[in-house]
Amino acid sequence: MHCNHQSFGLLLDSGKSCIPAACAAATVPAAFLMLTFTNTPTRSNPMNQNNDTPPARFFLTKISLPVHRLMTAMAVECAGQVAALLSFDKKATFGLKLAVDEAFCNAVEHFSGPVDEDEQVRIEFFVEGDALIVSIRERGIPFDLSQAERFTPDTPEGMNKPGLGTLLMHQGMDSVEMFIHGREGKEVRLTKKLTFGCLPLGLLETKTVKAGRKRISVPEPLIRLAGIDDLPKICRLAWRCYGFTQEATLYALDELTKKTESGEYKSMVAFDPASGNMIGHSALKYQPLGVNTPELGLAFVDPAYRSPGLPKKIAEALFDLARNRGDRGIFSYSLTTHTFSQKALHEVDSLPCGLLLGIASQDMQIKELDTSRQVKGSTVTHFHVLDRSPDTIFVPDRHREIVKEIYRQFGLPRNFGTPAVEPATGLSSVSTALLSKETNVAFVTVHSIGADTAGEMAESLRQCRREHRDAVYAFLPLGNAGTPLLAEECERLGFFFAGIIPRIHDGQDRLLMQYVDIPLNTDAIRVYGDLSRKLLSYILSEQERIRKLR
Known part of the structure; x- marks a missing residue:
C-alpha cells in the first residue's frame, strides 16, 4: 500500500x-x-491586463484617522479584523498588521505643513482580482519611493538609517507601490495575493x-x-x-x-x-x-x-x-x-x-x-x-x-x-x-x-x-x-x-x-x-x- x-x-x-x-x-x-496563487508577474494575471472587463472589486472596509501616531493602534486593529475575515494564518496576519503599522506611521511622518483637525489618513481595504489591496492616502509631501534610502542591517551605520519601515512593508506584502495624486497628496498601496477560496461566501x-x-x-x-x-x-x-x-x-x-x-x-x-x-x-x-x-x-x-x-x-x-x-x-x-x-x-x-x-x-x-x-x-x-x-x-x-x-x-x-x-x-x-x-x-x-x-x-x-x-x-x-x-x-x-x-x-x-x-x-x-x-x-x-x- x-x-x-x-x-x-x-x-x-x-x-x-x-x-x-x-x-x-x-x-x-x-x-x-x-x-495558493503563485506570485506571478502582472502580465501573467489576466485580471490585470488591459481589457474591457476590469476585475471585480469587493469592498471590505475603510477607516479615516487623525494624522497622529497615537492612531496607529486603531489602523492595525482594523487590519487584524480584515485578516480574520479573509482567514489569514498567523504569519500572514502579522505581516499585514506590520505593513499597515509602518505605512500609517510613514504617512504621519511625511505629512506636509501644520496638521489641522480636518486632516486625516484614509485607509481602505478591498479585494480586486486575486489580491487584497490596502490603500493608505493622505495629503503629505510626495516623495519617490524608488529613491528612498534603503535599510541596510548588515552594517552598523545602516542600523540608524531610514528605510526600515519600507523594508518591513515589503516583507509583509507582495508589493508596495506609491501613487502621486497632485494636490490630493499621495497614496501607498499594499498588495497581497490571496489564498484561493478565502473570500467568504457572502461576498461572492x-x-x-x-x-x-x-x-x-x-x-x-x-x-x-x-x-x-x-x-x-x-x-x-x-x-x-x-x-x-x-x-x-x-x-x-x-x-x-x-x-x-x-x-x-x-x-x-x-x-x-x-x-x-x-x-x-x-x-x-x-x-x-x-x-x-x-x-x-x-x-x-x-x-x-x-x-x-x-x-x-x-x-x-x-x-x-x-x-x-x-x-x-x-x-x-x-x-x-x-x-x-x-x-x-x-x-x-x-x-x-x-x-x-x-x-x-x-x-x-x-x-x-x-x-x-x-x-x-x-x-x-x-x-x-x-x-x-x-x-x-x-x-x-x-x-x-x-x-x-x-x-x-x-x-x-x-x-x-x-x-x-x-x-x-x-x-x-x-x-x-x-x-x-x-x-x-x-x-x-x-x-x-x-x-x-x-x-x-x-x-x-x-x-x-x-x-x-x-x-x-x-x-x-x-x-x-x-x-x-x-x-x-x-x-x-x-x-x-x-x-x-x-x-x-x-x-x-x-x-x-x-x-x-x-x-x-x-x-x-x-x-x-x-x-x-x-x-x-x-x-x-x-x-x-x-x-x-x-
Whole structure:
C-alpha cells in the first residue's frame, strides 16, 4: 500500500494512484481545493491586463484617522479584523498588521505643513482580482519611493538609517507601490495575493447581471477549439461567471498555458459572431496525460448572453473531439443540491452511474443557484460512453440487478462472470490518496487483489479515521474475479455500495464503495431522472443495512 496527498483533480490513473475530480454542473467547482496563487508577474494575471472587463472589486472596509501616531493602534486593529475575515494564518496576519503599522506611521511622518483637525489618513481595504489591496492616502509631501534610502542591517551605520519601515512593508506584502495624486497628496498601496477560496461566501453572492437587464441574444454562436491566444479570455470569462469558484488553474495564466500546450486540457470555446466576445467554455481534462477517459468540466456561459442550448452544443463538440481521438468514454460529476446540471448532462447522454455521499464541501456552492447550506454535500457520477466493446465483469450477487440496470442504460455489453470462491493469494497493490482539507476525504484504489488486500484496505481506513476524514471511497476492479469477496470484506469494515464507473483505471470498470463518517442531511439530496432516484434509494438502503450489521 502506498499513500499520497493529492488535490481533487484525477479520477483516472494509469499508475498507482487514482483521484476523482468532482464538478458542479459541468463545471469543476474549484473550492474543492485550497490552493495558493503563485506570485506571478502582472502580465501573467489576466485580471490585470488591459481589457474591457476590469476585475471585480469587493469592498471590505475603510477607516479615516487623525494624522497622529497615537492612531496607529486603531489602523492595525482594523487590519487584524480584515485578516480574520479573509482567514489569514498567523504569519500572514502579522505581516499585514506590520505593513499597515509602518505605512500609517510613514504617512504621519511625511505629512506636509501644520496638521489641522480636518486632516486625516484614509485607509481602505478591498479585494480586486486575486489580491487584497490596502490603500493608505493622505495629503503629505510626495516623495519617490524608488529613491528612498534603503535599510541596510548588515552594517552598523545602516542600523540608524531610514528605510526600515519600507523594508518591513515589503516583507509583509507582495508589493508596495506609491501613487502621486497632485494636490490630493499621495497614496501607498499594499498588495497581497490571496489564498484561493478565502473570500467568504457572502461576498461572492452577487449577481453578475443585474435583474431586469436584457441579455444579448446569440442564436448561432461560433464554436471552436481554443488556442493559446484565447486563454486570457477564458480566465476572464471564468471570473465573470463564477468569481473564484472555479479551480485555481483558471486564474494562473502560465499554468493554464502549460496544461493547454501539453494536451492535458482541451478547451472548446463559443463566441458571439457580432461582437467577437467569448461567451462560453468547457473542457476535457486528460489527467494524467495519456489516459483515454477524460473528465468533462470547467463549463461556464456568460450570463450577459442568451444562446439556447449552448452548453449542450459545446459538450457535443468536445464529445466529437474525444471520439476522433479514440477515447473510450468521458466522465463528469454534478452536485446534488440542484438538478439543473444533472439534467444538462442527461441531455448529452452523460448518464448516472454512482453517487458519492459527503464529498462536496460547502465552498462548492455555485453563486447563481439556490444551493444547500449543509456543511457537506454529495455528487452524482456521470459517464458518456464512446467505446462499446464487450467485457467480462465480476459483481457481488447482492448488487447484480442494480449494476445490470446501470449498464443497460449505457448500452454496454457486459458478461457477468462467476466470482471466485476462494480468497486471492497473489500480490496485492493498494494506494490511498488524501484530498484537500476542504473536502477532507480519501480515495483507496485497488490495483490488484492479493492475500493482503483486505488488510491493507482496513489499515487505510484506520489511518483515514485517525485523521478524522469525513469519508473514504474505494475503487475495486470489476474485471477481477476476486472483487465480490473483497467487497464483502469491505462491507464488514463499514463500506457500502456507491455505484460503478466504466473504463477508468487502465480501461477497467470499477465498483465504487464508500465509508461515510459524518452525519448527512440526505433529505437535501436532489437527483434527476428515474435511474438516479433508484440509485439514491438503493444506496441509502445499503447504507442502513451496513449500519445495522455493525
